Amino acid sequence: MTRIVAGAAGGRRLKVPPGETTRPTSDRVREALFSALEAAGAVAGARVLDLYAGSGALGLEAASRGAAQVVLVEAARAAAATARANAGAVGLPGVRVVADRVERFLASPAAAVDGGWDLVLVDPPYAVASEEVTAVLAALAPLLAPGAVVVVERSSRTAPPAWPEPVTDVRERRYGETTVWVATCAPPGPGTTAV
Template structure:
């Protein structure tokens, strides 16, 4: 796994290794990550990455949020409740030398609670496939004030997801066993 674009292009991230089966780690493949960033940067959405506050839910290794940092995001908040994932994530943040522009929160993404800061304009959502966790996480993010008005959401799932009310589907593409859905959040 490598950073594929931006200032830290080519940086090798920590190996997932055998991992922990209970951690459900399924890092976004480099080619899918590249396709995601091509979609959001060239899809007519302006530049949703440059200077953005990014929320990476079910962050796992943090590859999506770290890619956004490499491409000019201002700050990334990573949310994951798995110990294995957070250890890999912290190692990847060290490799990126991004300690001052990241937050790592041990939290259940489906029960975020109230956000105490400004909302996030770009959200990456990569839950374990087929469990309905993405829907619950987005609902929690809206209820807790985590999203900036009209936030762009990039959602990875195994099949087309059930999009919560108030979100507009902007694009949807399949890459192997991954369906990437781009949403616009409520205004």
Template sequence: MRIIAGELGGRTIKSHERAGLRPTTDRVRESVFNMLTSRIDFDQIDVLDLFAGTGALGIESLSRGAARCTFVESDRRTAMLIEENLRALDLADRGRVNVHDALKFIAETDQTFDLVLADPPYAATIFDQLVHDAFARSIVRENGLVLLEHSSALQPRVAAGSTILAHRTFGDT
């Protein structure tokens, strides 16, 4: 897996075999970030990467200029992998890894973010609650964006206070 663009474009990100770990493919990540770049200036933004997995989405944001990224991953071993990737890429000072349940993190945080990236397990049934809670708790700053990666079979509801700006399908994503 590699970083697509930015100051670290072309560098690799380590992954590991874990049941349920489904890193976003390079092709999907490139398309997603091309779409995001047309809507948000990555320079000095604060990013939240929920269900972070390998950290690829948050690390891509940092490579493109984000000031900070908070990674939330419930699996301790996978969270350690994110920390290892951040150290290897000299990003440890710009990334903070939390071993935490994503919904509990949203409920407990007092932080706000310009960009929220969420890639829950496709079998999860919390998509609607996740988006609702993110807006209800006001963790998304004014003019901020939420990117929700989900199974193409799922049709999440639009949360109060939010608007779907774009929807893309890539195979089963």
């Protein structure tokens, strides 16, 4: 069972896409990650982009904890439909699901938001090649707000991501088979601390 851990929709259950095309982030990892993000002031009021969204659990967790805008991007048809159903069931404002490939979305005008993205969650299937993740991070860099936080979740057996400019700080947290890298892009603004 996957659920929203905390916030306005805390405890709400989320559907998981059928099949083995997605790998939902465990509640334990989401709780630890979002506790750190909230402590750093990176969630409340943020413009959040959830890439390889799957069920939408990461982006919906951000919405539950006060993000102003959340866009869930997922290419797999069944997973995008599940994310859409979860967003509707949770009923939080400012959440939108885009059924498209991450690379195509990032190259489209829809990826550019006024002021840039404040928080980006990148959680590709473990089978996605490191080179693809590197290309996604490079395409993402010009779309980020000053002080944006980028989170990448991968298998602990995977090499660390190759971070583009303007990443200034990267922290790594390991949770068994899962490793989460949290990067801050450019110096954090006033009232924001490194995650």
